[in-house]
Amino acid sequence: MTYCLGIINRFGIVLAADSRTNAGVDYISTYNKLFDFSLPGERAIVICTSGNLSITQGVINRLHRDLQSQEELNIHSLPNMYEVTRYIGSKLRQIQDQDRPWLERDRIDFHCSLLVGGQIRGEAPQLYLIYTQGNFIQATLETPFLQIGETKYGKPILDRTLTYDMPLEAVAKCALLSIDSTMKSNISVGPPINLVMYEAGTFMARQKLQLRLGDPYLAKIRKLWEDSLRRAFESMPNIEWQHPPVEDNQQEDILID
């Protein structure tokens, strides 16, 4: 599995990804899943990938090739983020067309998804999630984050804390903790963590971070976080226990509500 996360708010975008891939617990490897396709000064574009690695690597490879061979349509030539996302989706469809019959025949999982976040001059920052089928959705104010891969462990912290007006540094810490929580609870998600913080209007992905296993910063925030969690529920008001039984063993089952 994988866990990638994109968050957008009024100050910009944060994208983060773990680096673990696995084909069964006896075949675990490390691959980068966060790719920066920015053209500094004109556009910032960062992509995170999850799912079948041969397919997502194929997509990234084709994006690079179109750039290098100066195809008319490429990630730097397209005029807006919507068209860029459609173009990436079309590359995904090409690879699916090419490989899916072979994968389906052997019942190999062909699912994958991508996050695309960034900003092109003349537009506001945007964040998209592209599905296996090449279609996509966009993050909006109401739900300012998108997740792919192993999404459940790291969702509560996002649901509880993210706001549209939160400083981007706080958003970045929140993203790190969301990934770190997932890593701690599920071995299919693992380090290094790659993180990009994009400030709206800068048109380049300036703030980047890679946290490897044993990184002192990662160890420090993990320790601080665990201490905070423990203190938080220790400081919670005591439970007022009720003494009537939840269910009496002498009765038939009753509906409580």
Place this chain on the structure above:
Amino acid sequence: MTYCLGIINRFGIVLAADSRTNAGVDYISTYNKLFDFSLPGERAIVICTSGNLSITQGVINRLHRDLQSQEELNIHSLPNMYEVTRYIGSKLRQIQDQDRPWLERDRIDFHCSLLVGGQIRGEAPQLYLIYTQGNFIQATLETPFLQIGETKYGKPILDRTLTYDMPLEAVAKCALLSIDSTMKSNISVGPPINLVMYEAGTFMARQKLQLRLGDPYLAKIRKLWEDSLRRAFESMPNIEWQHPPVEDNQQEDILID
């Protein structure tokens, strides 16, 4: 879905369950999933259920019937928690035998699982998880909690905070927060929350709690928790951003590790 949770430590056992069942998002109901079968003074036994409701209700019904008709083997007559758990597993197998062919024919999910926690005089407290197939595992010191149903959202808080030596009141708050986090992030898990805190050596489930939607205590701990989380990552040391690129857009993909 459902989320039920059992935690055992040196001071006793905490069991908790939500109360939502659903057959699709357009058919959501409320059922109690926490059942107290204690025989106060001699044994404390609490069961939580998840999965196919007709099957788990069938199991609970048979446990009650064996008690009422004073069958030789019943949940109050069996001499130890291991035998009690085997007996509950055998009831589950009876219902599976009876109903599964009908369910499988229409591709209806027949999976279910149960948590069984408690203590019988002469033994230490014990906590078990019974699978669909009637077999079971026991919680041990290394992994002092067992979860059934929608388990992922509420796992990080357990992984980060539970210890074997933690006061039982703190364990109970931790269980509440684990369920509340899951409710907040997944609509298939919902109130009321039922919670039992069993103190080792008391042989009765004395501390019980039911928190309904809008319960002031639930609202209060949710607010406190969210505030604590936000403060926690605001107080975290700032990220030291690295400026070399995670991936240069002029290169082919490279492995970072």
